[in-house]
Amino acid sequence: MNICSYTFEEYIERIQCFHGFVAPGVIIGGFMIDLAYQHLPEEGLFDAISETAHCLPDAIQLLTPCTVGNGWLRVINMGRYAMTLYDKYNGKGIRVFLDSAKVESWPEIKSWFFNLKPKKEQDSQLLMKQIKEAGANICSIQQVKIAPRFLKKLHxxxxxxxxxxxxxxxxxxxxxxxxxxxxxxxxxxxxxxxxxxxxxx
Amino acid sequence: MNICSYTFEEYIERIQCFHGFVAPGVIIGGFMIDLAYQHLPEEGLFDAISETAHCLPDAIQLLTPCTVGNGWLRVINMGRYAMTLYDKYNGKGIRVFLDSAKVESWPEIKSWFFNLKPKKEQDSQLLMKQIKEAGANICSIQQVKIAPRFLKKLHxxxxxxxxxxxxxxxxxxxxxxxxxxxxxxxxxxxxxxxxxxxxxx
Missing domain, CATH: 3.30.60.80 (Wheat Germ Agglutinin (Isolectin 2); domain 1)
Incomplete structure (x- = not known):
């Protein structure tokens, strides 16, 4: 099981180092980005949009060339756990989102995602086990086209x-x-x- | 000449790897963060604010534990090349900004900072030389106190x-x-x- 060019364990190490702790959201984010790349052309320059400021931007910054500071990643906070990688010239891209319906089958992921119990009552070992087992199976994808006004580089x-x-x-x-x-x-x-x-x- | 725990050359390498190219703004950002830490207590947990989305957030993400995804770095875009590191509990911090008056003495940095000539006319070797020579001498600092409403963690x-x-x-x-x-x-x-x-x- 690989996440982009990393093994699962290597990715976990990178999360620890960059994000400061192994957050479930960044792990899931890794599966989301890996899934997006599987549906994108092999060649191309892809910019990123994160629809949340929580965790997901760090997965994007770890696994793609896009960072907040180089302008290739933009956080447009719509409160949804979703990200898009798109061709920076024609705006065509793949959006991956955490699919609430699919999360239903994974009780500990559901509980974490919807904040159904206090953090100290979460079973973090079980949560990690389910995240690793579920992989990208809790995500769905859409083909999207970014609006032209968002394709302009901000100088x-x-x-x-x-x-x-x-x-x-x-x-x-x-x-x-x-x-x-x-x-x-x-x-x-x-x-x-x-x-x-x-x-x- | 060190930038936080890195030599200048190590920091340049880290910029190349994370930001994708050695952007002048990220180098200068490194000097800014190093300067901020010199004026902060040795102990403490410090969150960060960047007043621009350009380059500076990446310097912060490379040199501090603060990232966009872990919520310890917030980009509040006011178009100023400035950043603050502050105690996450009491809001007391150090703000470092690129000082326009000091930049006057460094023509190539001034030209880059104010976009005075097209990129292809910039002398990037001279720019790098001046950035390295100037270090934090083009920056000034302020003691600030973050407003209480910004200290709340976003859950x-x-x-x-x-x-x-x-x-x-x-x-x-x-x-x-x-x-x-x-x-x-x-x-x-x-x-x-x-x-x-x-x-x-």
């Missing part, structure tokens, strides 16, 4: 200095940057010092 | 089956899931087949 363009914070920001965001417009999730309590110097000093 | 809770697509979704999203409410960026063109079977079949 950083048109920068200005925000008159409020003096940092660079996209001019399209308005007169001042979004942070200074109130979207910053923090208050600045203190500037400890000004580390570093320019090479002219 | 998957309260699931239902969407009557439209039959997939599980967060009940809080409404009568049908967000995908079926029109947020899906694709059209489903065909269901090729129903791969896999349940273990009862």
């Amino acid at each position: 950083r363009t048109g920068f200005a200095i925000c008159p409020s914070c003096k940092e660079a920001y996209p001019l399209a965001d308005g007169e001042i940057c979004l942070g200074c417009q109130g979207e910053a999730p923090y208050v600045v309590s203190q500037i400890p010092h000004n580390p570093g110097t320019t090479h002219e000093e | 998957r809770t309260g699931f239902a089956i969407c009557p439209s697509c039959k997939e599980a979704y967060p009940l809080a999203d409404g009568e049908i899931c967000l995908g079926c409410q029109g947020e899906a960026p694709y059209v489903v063109s065909q269901i090729p087949h129903n791969p896999g079977t349940t273990h009862e079949e």
Whole structure:
């Protein structure tokens, strides 16, 4: 049983290393991505969309060239445990989703997926056993076509200095940057010092 | 010159492997994170916020335990090249940002950061040289405190089956899931087949 180019055990190790712990969702995500690749052409450049921010983006980042930072993976949070790999030029792709109907046959996976019991009451050994046994059998696939507006690459363009914070920001965001417009999730309590110097000093 | 626990060269290798190419933004991100850790307590659990989706999230995922999928890294896109590492319990943290004023002294970095010339006219060797030479000297730091509402862990809770697509979704999203409410960026063109079977079949 392989997950893309890894054995199951190798993939588990990679999850531990990157994700920090062996989360059921990342393991299942591996089976989902493996299934998607089985239905994609061998050649092509494929971008990814994750429909949840939980676990699945890490499976995608471990098993595909797509990361959040290189822009080939986008998280469009619709609360569904589903991901799509699609040709970045024509938008044709394969969507894989965790199929609620199929999960019915795997009580411990169902219980985990629907949060039916508190975490400490979960039987994690049984859960792992069922996940490994089920593999991609709890998933279904769809052929999809990504809307053209999502195929455009997001470039950083048109920068200005925000008159409020003096940092660079996209001019399209308005007169001042979004942070200074109130979207910053923090208050600045203190500037400890000004580390570093320019090479002219 | 080290970037967290890596030598500069080791970090470059890790970028190549994870990000797919040695992007200037991920290198600079490494210096930013290293600088943040220098100003954080040695002990503690730190979550991360990236204020841009470009490059910086990958530096964070390479150098900290925080990933998008484990929920310890959140991308709150405000278009600024800045990141914060903060204590997940009390919200106290260090914000590091690329300082436009300091970038003035490094013409090739400035040109890259503000997109002043087409990519093919960039002198990538000179850019790399300046990035390595500048290190964290083009950054500044602030002490910040994250707003309490951002400290809450996002759990998957309260699931239902969407009557439209039959997939599980967060009940809080409404009568049908967000995908079926029109947020899906694709059209489903065909269901090729129903791969896999349940273990009862």
